[in-house]
Amino acid sequence: MNPLDILYGAGGAWLAAAAAGLLAGSWRLGLRACCILSGLGGAAAVAGGGWSLVYGDTRVVSPGGASATIVGGPLQLQATSLAGVFVALLGIVAVAIAWYAPRYHEAARGTAVYLAAYNLALLACLGVLTAGGMVTFLVAWESMSLACYLVILRRPRSGAAAGGAFWFLALSEAGFLLIVAAFVILSGKTHATQLDVMAARGHLVPGGWRAAAYLLALAGFGCKAGLVPLHVWLPEAHPVAPADGSAFLSGVVVNLGAYGIALFAFSLLPGGGAWPGLVTMGAGAVSAAIGILYALRERDIKRFLAFSTIENTGIVVTAFGAAMIFHAYRQQALWAFLLIAGLYHVANHGCYKTLLFLEAGVVEHAAGTRDMDRLGGLVHRLPRSAVITFVGTLGIAALPPLNGFVSEWLIFQGLFQGFRTGSHLIAILIVLAAATLGLTGGLAIYAFVRGFGIPYLGMPRTRQAAATREAGQPIAGPALLAVACVALAVGAPVMLAALSRAARTVTGVALGPLLLPGKLTVIPAHPDFSAFSPTYLAIFLVAACAVPVLIFLAGRPRAASVSVPVWDGGIVSFRPRMQYSAMTFSAPTRVTFDALYRPSVSVRRASDDDPAGRSGPVHYEAQVTPVFERYLYRPIIRAVEWLADAIRPLQSGDVNLYLLYVFVMILLAYLLGAV
Amino acid sequence: MTAVEPRAAGTRESLVRQLAGLGGLEVRDSGATRGAVTIRIPAETLEAATHALAGMAGTRLADMFADNDGDAPTLRLVWAHESGYLVTETEIECDQYPPLSDIAPAAFVEECEIYEQFGIRPATGKPLNRLMLPPHAGPDFPRLGHRPARPPDEAHAPHTVEGQAFEFPFGPVRQVGVESLYYGLVTSGEEVVDLYLFTWHKHRGVEWRLRGKTPREAIFLAERAEGLSAVAVGWAFAAAAEAALGIAPSSAAARTRAVALELERLYNHAAATAALCQATGLTVGQSAAEIALERLLRVNAAAFGHRYLFGVIDPGGAGRAPDADVLRRELPGAYGELRRAADALLATNSFVDRLEATGILTTEQARRLGLVGPVARATGLAVDARLNTSGPRGGYPDGSPYAGPSVKVVTADGGDVFARFQVMLGEAAESVRLIVEFLDAGTAADRTMLPVKGDGEVGGGTGLGWAESPRGEVLAWVALDEDGRISRARLRPGSVRNWRGFDDACRSQNVFTDIPIIEASFWLTAAGLAR
């Protein structure tokens, strides 16, 4: 009995769920059944993943004997501790969505197809995480991409959906080719297809090939992880997918990109100089900063969250890159520590980002729009969603005492110990990355004050938003994730203990005792640097919040409190346009980071078009230039189109011409065979 | 900072001669309004005439108002010209008249006011601004004329904000110790996109109250239309009444008024300096300026018996004579305080930097909107009612008080807050010089009792009066009926003009925190605009 057996169960459940969804998704009952199965699979995945964290790695097995093949390659599976983190995350997300979906989707034909695709995507993700062999991995990876493509295409009629799905597919395929190339190099040099064997023979790969393979893998998985400039699909695909679909994309699929990078960086190709680490760290830091900066210019909640996903994976990748650098400088402890921190952030991000996307779906359902500047005052209309979203927001804004704070604190502690590399240049670069993450963190708080305050606080900006009511919106799923966020914060020491074991299986460094000397206190890799206890911090902060309440209660009997309207300067009446909107709130960043945004401002005033200067309606717009789409991707698309035009003449439709092609081919083959 | 010598004060005849040169305009000084050239223009040629006058060199639309003696309201345009004022009268039979603000944009504020008070509007579909009537003003709300056919709300444009901006509501209850005023401040979060103004909170119906009063009763309210330029408004009103009655104050009384007027300018500029320091957060500078201000006010009290010079102006003469010794003794010291504070301020970079390139108005804007006072002079326009020395009805016995000591008009370029500040400082120095000259020439309180019905030739009449307040040109137009009571009085303090420039100045490339500075540099009152 090992974790893999449980994961078989999960896979089976999801397969069944897919079938149930496809056949019976059109009926309410079938839809429920499908979601229940999917949820059971999720629970099994949580169990299996969690167990494999502490269980250690299983050897590669070939279910159904060596004869079992998958598209020509042997079907090889394994359960590793490294993957265990992601499997557990996958499970939690699956459970939450299974709890959420029945109330979110209406029973219909489209839903049936969607649910089938979604459950297959879950299965494919599990396949990626349990793949023990190269072929299995690639097949699972590709089928995951295709399934996700269907998930995004929930509403194929709309052009936007088609466009978003296309962006996703294009970058997935590009990434897939790079990954294939990386694996081919690897297996070619190690003469192996099993991942564990590859890892064991990793030292055989000569430096140049090693670097090439790693960079290919980084770029390939970067497409999924959304590293700038390969991130463009996220803001396009997330808004068009259903809420739970985008939650799944951000919560799991994007993190699988990070898994791939970790797989290559720590398991398959460890070592190999500092510069791959520097490249990784740089890519991560840049992604984090640019991600959050673009998030600040979005008023569509889901696009906003998508950009914040880019930021978070950026943070994770930065941690991984720094870890690689430390490894190159023989700082094994920090190597393992930053791996742990990165994995922890993956888990946290998976939880709160899924939560926020699910709640975005709730808001969209209830208020009929995702545009922050058309919402407002939802805290009075969707109180329960507001509370849950608030927990998630605290988490993602990395504010104590929630989980985001813990993992980001760990990452910073790791980066701040860059001086241990002994090289000044490297130390400076690492601190530079830390500074970038610092800026990112600050902007993230700013962004999520906005992301929560504008839609939920204040007064409704449209009649539609004012009419929003709480009517059967799904609560349980997001609530589960909120609980998970709190647990990940308060139970950080336990989580870290588990992760340290996972890290040991990869790095061979036993960090457990050093990281956790007991008393629920965390010490980042070196006892002489710093320490803190997430648990006590949480308890203290909650207690601190209680103090003013107690004072209020104590002081109550003396002065009878009176409630009067908000002081408004004595104007006749407040209008919704008299409050901060999402775009005006983030205007200062637009001014500060002018160079990045290159905004184009257009103003229409009644007082301008008339010499007398009569007052009247005002219209103000500031559009941000989509730099990457315009200056990077548009040329590529143009080139591809040109190429297509160029090779069209080959397809003349003339049979004789085609026979000629065949003949030439055979001739060439013979000649090559002869050589 | 430059100083303009006054032009040779042209005579009324020269103005008429120039007017005769204009096409499409038969000129005959009906003499209806004493103190100015008056020509009647039929409604159909009003538009052409306005074109001609607006195009004429050196003219500026100074005011526009209506009154309805009889049933059809009469539209009066007051044009300022270097050689005197010109009043055009036009009977408006229907409830519409040509859109004059398209020809002379300066007319816009008055178009709005006339619509609210008399119900006649320019013949254009464009909306008007809300000026004095509160939103809840019903049909029975007292007006000077007939009420609008349609309720004003229909004519007023809605202040809707779209796109990535929001309206920052500011007022009517604002900081401590400032007037009630509402800004609709449309901002994108940083820069000021647009700004509109509500002052109807302060509309006290002064012009409405003046009807039926004798000039001497009325001056009491006229002074309180804009208390911070009580002397200027009072003088303009008194001069108008005197012109209407065909009398003139003695030169000594006129000089007394002039002394009071310059004292008023002094303390206002000191107050504006203090306000500028407050707006820029320079508290020490504010204290220094306030010491000067308080000392100047005490000089006022010691010399005229009132800190704000109420009651100095009296129709027919001057209510009080200044204590010349006190002035000679105290004024240099008090002004020295202001001078020293100003010098220290000009040496303080953190202060000057906030002023430079803030709230810029171009000369073109100033001319287009018919701005007056330091605001206009800071853009290089030498606009100053003191230059117009042709007194009421053939002038003062021996000329206007300003005819003798040639008044230097201080102007500056740049049109920003700093330019305004410099103009104010220059004018303060000039005022002190003038006061001394006036005192040397001799001042006295002279209360010629106004002739009223019964004692002789005086019947009704209409007259135009003007004075240069610290905020710019004040105009008053008074029509007296047979027994010397006011049938219609028009008061136009400088604030009415310059508030129009204020929103333009705020709109030009400024951020939030510049607005208090710009407001301080304009140093206007809502009381004067809303009246």
Next chain:
Amino acid sequence: MPMWFARGLRRGVVTTRYPARPDRSSAFLPAPPAFRPRQLTRETADRMIAVCPSTALSRPEKGDGEVGGVLVFDVGACTACGRCAEAAPHAVTSSGEFELAATARSALIKKIPLLGEAR
């Protein structure tokens, strides 16, 4: 800033000691009138009421309809414009009073007996 500090030191203290000590500048403040009842005939009173621009002076009716024998002076409404003094110099002088704040409106309404009226 040091420049300002030095200026302040050189300038010294200008702050009044009021209310602890009287302030000399109060001598120049306009003050409401004080009346001389001996000079205050009915027609003098009416002359003053006629010129008073505010509602400070009045002669309310007695019960039986004819105008009463006291001059009612509302200090609160008085603007110290001095027109009454000008209309009847012999009957009016300045009270020189500026500390006029009251905690009851009624405390600001004074009855001045006219000449030859029953006090």
Next chain:
Amino acid sequence: MSSGVNDARRGTGGGPVAQDEAEVARQLRDKIAAQFGRSLHIRTLDTGSCAVCEQEIRLLTAPHYDLHRLGFFFTPAPRHADLLLVTGPMVRAFDLAARKTYEAMPGPKVVVATGACALGGVYPPDPFVHGQVGEVLPVDVWIPGCPPSPLALLYGLGVAVGRLAEKTPGLTFIADEDPSGGET
């Protein structure tokens, strides 16, 4: 809504003054002295003045008068204000803003009508104005003057918090006869 004191006086407005008002105001001042020690925060309200009263009020903080030495402070937010310094004849269009300002103040609160306009001297009641502040807000202290000089304002504030003795009831405005003065 507000302090019991003001509730009690709400209805009376500022019209014909009941005799108990002085008594009520005294209680109020005691309450203020008790609750704020000797520090008082002032918010001003312009209900249609001619801008001169505002100038005098601004001068209260100027070096010559320096309000702060007496423990008085200006506060921009009525939320923090104990005393409302009202100028102007209470324009009717301003009622809403005036009420809102008053209600935004925490009790106990003092309303001081400042200047002849606010006391009903300049503008008679008509469709434009109420004519005096008392018509809308429950006035506790009246400060005459047009404008009341900073010294008069200081005295009025002192009276408002019961720190200075009120002289007005004692004043008769009857000049001591001097034989030289005019005809007999």
